[in-house]
Amino acid sequence: ALEYYQKDLEISRKHLGDDHVHVATTQYNMANVHVIMMNTEEARRLFWRCAEVYEQVYGAQHSNTVNAQIKACVVSPFGLVVVVVLALIIVVSLYFIIIVTYSLLSWFGGRVCSWARLGVDWPAEL
Structure with a gap:
């Protein structure tokens, strides 16, 4: 080329x-x-x-x-290093956000579904 x-x-x-x-x-x-x-x-x-x-x-x-x-x-080689490090920070941050969100949804979702099946209202302390 x-x-x-x-x-x-x-x-x-x-x-x-x-x-x-x-x-x-x-x-x-x-x-x-x-x-x-x-x-x-x-x-x-x-x-x-x-x-x-x-x-x-x-x-x-x-x-x-x-x-x-x-x-x-x-x-410049230094510039490429900075870009790679920033990209890694973003990827790791997104990974943790996804994991925490999934964990919270699983925890709350499991509670809501099990209470709904039993006919129990959402607990006030949550």
């Missing part, structure tokens, strides 16, 4: 110039390939270059600009 993106980049630069959105988008796609290949330095460089062009064309608050800036920050 990188070979075809490189050809696209050469042709686009020749006809459109370095600061064109199409050139930046090609660099963005190349950066994504570099991330997959674990070439983090090249990916960061391309994401930052892409973010610069997007900011010139779209503005600093545009989603394309912000997305490229975020990816440039996250691609």
Whole structure:
């Protein structure tokens, strides 16, 4: 894929110039390939270059600009570690929420069902 993106980049630069959105988008796609290949330095460089062009064309608050800036920050090895740790924290938190909710529903649900079968009203202390 990188070979075809490189050809696209050469042709686009020749006809459109370095600061064109199409050139930046090609660099963005190349950066994504570099991330997959674990070439983090090249990916960061391309994401930052892409973010610069997007900011010139779209503005600093545009989603394309912000997305490229975020990816440039996250691609560094330290950034990837932070993202993985945050994802693990979220997964573990959700797991505990599900377990606690299931336990409470099982406990209360079992009580309500057994009392209903016996014709007993819901106890006031619960």
